[in-house]
Amino acid sequence: MNADPIRLTLDHLVVAAETLEEATAHAEAALGQPLVPGGKHVRFGTHNCVAGLADDLYLEAIAIDPAVPPPPMPRWFGLDRFRGPARLSTWVVRVEDLDAALAVLPMAGEAVDMARGALRWRMAVPEDGALPFDGLFPALIEWRSPVPAGTALASTGRRVTRLQIAHPEAEALAALLGPHLDVPQAVFETDDVPSLRATLEAPDHRRVLQ
Template structure:
């Protein structure tokens, strides 16, 4: 039911989030756009296997949204970091019946892209934000398949959390991906490993 779609680096500013990705992978990010509904903006980078990286932050030029911002950006503080992972679903209604803690469905669009995102009322995903955000692409071709490749391939994603076993049990019936590892750790965090022509990089 769930397929890994993309990873998101959050920052207090978009420049900080972009800077972390570019410094780690040595590739420039591509222009993204604005999300008026949530008052955020982003930039993107294509990866192998139809995946992509997103840098996202609150847009200081946008008016405050009427609802909580997605990805917990209303309360995000500190250094820019890999903070969210997003999984694609074929049917959001069915996905939320199975995983209601993911939030409520919100229909969104930007340019030629249309999608449905599951967003909790307070913007805060379960498991200290490490529960995957769910997305259903309504556009016939998802962004990950059209972005120019950066030469990097995701080879591993660690989800570290004190309740990692609980999260694994919850998601395992719906998500099978050999790159994922759930690791018990006192400090919630994500760590992604990428491989490219210049070797291995960790974000």
């Protein structure tokens, strides 16, 4: 018997870089507003900065934390392999039941319990840390906190109006996610070069984060 369908909704976008300073600067340039310090993820040896977006979404800048020793397992978001300039690297979708979601989409990884300050959540992380489809398969998150990060952060007023997922196998990715995906901003496009591109709109301007 097939597992029941699961609903994937957009939770946040992730900008990665070799340093947190680079990731933060790249995110701020597109956002037009500063990010605020987030904190450390001890389990994966990373740290981040964040900014709230409209619709209870948020933007995260993340990088390896050089002040802590490497973790015993590969870092999430493929950060161990990350090279080059800062860029929009990952989209994260929220699920109500991560175990049920992984029964349907086991390629997303294994459930990992996470905490930072008052926040509690579960995240699907592949064994090697790298998400399928060259990192463009969405990361799955289940919030355990009464108030998720996107709701807790003050909104900058920027709204994600389009999320372009470009990949040589975009059609296969869209078919895999399609029965469960509730992200109207998502557009899948076939391209030789895998990439993410998000359009952020405010009343006075439109900017692109890539």
